[in-house]
Amino acid sequence: MSIADNLKQYKSEVETDGVKLIAVSKTQTNEAILEAYNVGQRIFGENHVQELVDKQAQLPQDIEWHMIGHLQSNKVKYIAPFVSLIHGVDSLKLLQEINKQAAKNKRVIDCLLQIYIAEEETKFGLGYDEAIELLRSEEYEALKNIRIVGLMAIATNTKNEKQITIEFKELQVFFEGLKASFFSKDDTFKEISTGMSADYKLAIEEGSTMVRIGSGIFGKRIIKHFKADVSAN
Numbered sequence: 001m002s003i004a005d006n007l008k009q010y011k012s013e014v015e016t017d018g019v020k021l022i023a024v025s026k027t028q029t030n031e032a033i034l035e036a037y038n039v040g041q042r043i044f045g046e047n048h049v050q051e052l053v054d055k056q057a058q059l060p061q062d063i064e065w066h067m068i069g070h071l072q073s074n075k076v077k078y079i080a081p082f083v084s085l086i087h088g089v090d091s092l093k094l095l096q097e098i099n100k101q102a103a104k105n106k107r108v109i110d111c112l113l114q115i116y117i118a119e120e121e122t123k124f125g126l127g128y129d130e131a132i133e134l135l136r137s138e139e140y141e142a143l144k145n146i147r148i149v150g151l152m153a154i155a156t157n158t159k160n161e162k163q164i165t166i167e168f169k170e171l172q173v174f175f176e177g178l179k180a181s182f183f184s185k186d187d188t189f190k191e192i193s194t195g196m197s198a199d200y201k202l203a204i205e206e207g208s209t210m211v212r213i214g215s216g217i218f219g220k221r222i223i224k225h226f227k228a229d230v231s232a233n
Helices: 003-017 030-037 049-058 073-079 092-104 128-136 161-182 200-205
Strands: 020-024 043-046 064-067 085-089 109-114 146-152 191-193 210-213
Touching (some): 003 020, 003 030, 003 200, 030 049, 049 073, 073 092, 085 092, 085 146, 092 109, 092 146, 128 161, 146 161, 161 191, 161 200, 191 210, 200 210
Parallel strands (some): 020 210, 043 064, 085 109, 146 191
């Protein structure tokens, strides 16, 4: 099946439930992204800053770019002028830098707090207690150019669907708790970004509002090396 056919199939499954489909376009060519764009896809997710910067400059300007990978503080400045949503905010330090760069660009940047839910040491994210501590802090209260609109998480990489379901369910309960305690008056706090190609159906059942699909849409990833001028800074 073509990229267009794959995308239409996912859209029919996902968007009928009101869930946003993020096409994960990391390592994909501009031509592949344009094929998805030409059948109506407008939200794309990238993992690497240099690749994101390059593609944003070369592709249609109405694309909504999401930074879904681990983001280092010293690279925020490169995406701050245009990024629509940063998924992987896992520290107060990173949030403060996003706020600083957003202010320089006269923007308010939407962010998701990344929560650690997996039984894997390689995953990033805040623990439940750490997220609450961050939201209670005076340092967070001082940030006026960021907006927390929800949570993001990555489940354990396992075929055990029961375990994945429990992880997603616990995140949804935590989301509802934060909503009641910190964001009860904020209609914008509404996103749960969980679910990828292997587990997106389970994620949607447990409250996900955004799923991140890459290989299911584009096929096997293309290994491509991007210039290192951003990462060198």
